[in-house]
Amino acid sequence: MDYSYISHLYCPKCLQTYEKDAIHHLCDCGAPLLVEYNLDRLAKEWRPADLERRKPDLWRYHELLPVQSEEHVTTMGEGMTPLLSMPTLGEDMELPNLLMKDEGIIPTGAFKARGAAVGVSKAKELGVEALAMPTNGNAGAAWALYAARAHISSTIVMPVDAPSITRNECALSGANLFLVNGLISDAGKMVAEAVKKQGLYDVSTLKEPYRIEGKKTMGLEIAEQLNWKLPDVILYPTGGGVGLIGIYKALQELQALGWLEGQKMPRLVAVQAEGCAPIVEAWKQGKTESVFWENSQTQAFGINVPKAIGDFLILHALYETDGCAIAVEEDEILKELKQVAKLEGSFVCPEGAAAFLAARRLREQNWIKQEESVVVLNTGAGIKYPDTAEVDVPVLEPGESLPLASSFVK
Ligand SMILES: *Cc1c(COP(=O)(O)O)cnc(C)c1O
Ligand SMILES: [Zn+2]
Numbered sequence: 001m002d003y004s005y006i007s008h009l010y011c012p013k014c015l016q017t018y019e020k021d022a023i024h025h026l027c028d029c030g031a032p033l034l035v036e037y038n039l040d041r042l043a044k045e046w047r048p049a050d051l052e053r054r055k056p057d058l059w060r061y062h063e064l065l066p067v068q069s070e071e072h073v074t075t076m077g078e079g080m081t082p083l084l085s086m087p088t089l090g091e092d093m094e095l096p097n098l099l100m101k102d103e104g105i106i107p108t109g110a111f112k113a114r115g116a117a118v119g120v121s122k123a124k125e126l127g128v129e130a131l132a133m134p135t136n137g138n139a140g141a142a143w144a145l146y147a148a149r150a151h152i153s154s155t156i157v158m159p160v161d162a163p164s165i166t167r168n169e170c171a172l173s174g175a176n177l178f179l180v181n182g183l184i185s186d187a188g189k190m191v192a193e194a195v196k197k198q199g200l201y202d203v204s205t206l207k208e209p210y211r212i213e214g215k216k217t218m219g220l221e222i223a224e225q226l227n228w229k230l231p232d233v234i235l236y237p238t239g240g241g242v243g244l245i246g247i248y249k250a251l252q253e254l255q256a257l258g259w260l261e262g263q264k265m266p267r268l269v270a271v272q273a274e275g276c277a278p279i280v281e282a283w284k285q286g287k288t289e290s291v292f293w294e295n296s297q298t299q300a301f302g303i304n305v306p307k308a309i310g311d312f313l314i315l316h317a318l319y320e321t322d323g324c325a326i327a328v329e330e331d332e333i334l335k336e337l338k339q340v341a342k343l344e345g346s347f348v349c350p351e352g353a354a355a356f357l358a359a360r361r362l363r364e365q366n367w368i369k370q371e372e373s374v375v376v377l378n379t380g381a382g383i384k385y386p387d388t389a390e391v392d393v394p395v396l397e398p399g400e401s402l403p404l405a406s407s408f409v410k
């Protein structure tokens with residue numbers, strides 16, 4: 001058996017194909033490229049039981065990943081994050097079958113580690129020595145750290161108001177880090193120019209075809225963790241949408257392998273914030289592409305993406321699965337975050353809180369039925385955003401006696 005069953009790259013827009021052993025970015029037509037595998041051959045040679053003795057990380061699916069030689073794998077043990085039941089929060093939302101896929105406990109504290117692990121490993125295999133990317137924070141941190149481990153140099157540009165911890169992660173890992181007084185779209189233009197002038201390997205969202213392959217492992221894991229029985233609904237906080245496109249691609253590949261026989265695809269939900277909802281707007285109008293969202297703003301920084309290059313792929317996945325896109329109210333995100341912490345003891349990131357809030361709203365609208373099984377992606381750790389919530393706690397002098405605990409109950 002081969003380590004990877006990669007066959008070639010293809011353009012989902014114009015269907016042009018590209019060979020797998022050279023460096024490619026976008027298709028000549030400007031669309032992102034996707035990886036195709038020899039699924040017919042793999043279906044004959046690979047069984048779910050083969051996974052049983054493998055390590056609990058995302059490389060357990062190496063046949064469906066693009067890295068061809070194991071020696072190029074750069075890993076920190078990422079993947080196989082918990083799929084937890086959320087009974088108390090579920091009761092509060094009237095969703096007794098509510099589950100959380102918790103990406104908060106993955107190296108670098110955000111699911112971006114998946115894309116970085118696979119993307120950096122493949123870059124290593126392709127002989128890349130220097131990469132560059134714009135970021136809202138978490139992706140830059142993950143890529144800078146994985147690049148450091150792979151001895152690849154990195155150039156990262158992020159908005160000045162990106163979460164400060166991600167700034168530290170990049171700087172301490174030795175990346176060439178620059179802050180820009182603007183948005184990720186501004187950072188993107190600056191990186192594009194540097195890529196051209198300095199010959200760097202461009203790893204901007206979907207401008208290299210392998211990040212999505214790493215992110216797709218969330219879909220593979222959800223299916224495996226549910227014993228190859230798909231949930232009814234999956235909610236995903238959507239910025240560039242790579243995670244959502246990846247989950248959809250993963251489930252389609254599992255269908256093609258015959259591991260999900262006769263099952264309906266889960267309805268995929270793209271969750272955005274009111275202050276940045278280009279996909280929601282496009283979905284409402286039945287469009288196949290989105291329009292740049294002016295002056296976008298949200299505390300859920302990972303989903304502050306005014307125009308996603310893969311928007312047509314996100315929308316395609318929503319239409320094909322009878323899913324939807326929903327924008328949640330900015331002021332309610334923090335309330336939902338507190339609710340998740342209080343009822344389930346989980347300190348989720350604001351993006352994850354937005355996704356829980358979307359589940360609540362869709363249940364209220366009866367778009368999700370009470371008995372349906374629902375998976376919410378918490379895409380990162382709350383502890384990466386120390387400034388999201390302000391708390392008011394009493395400060396005592398040494399020796400002072402504690403007020404009755406009951407007086408704290410809120
Ligand atoms: C990047 C990010 C997202 C959005 O992911 P996409 O795949 O780009 O849509 C969501 N949550 C967090 C915490 C992120 O860092
Ligand atoms: Zn094309």
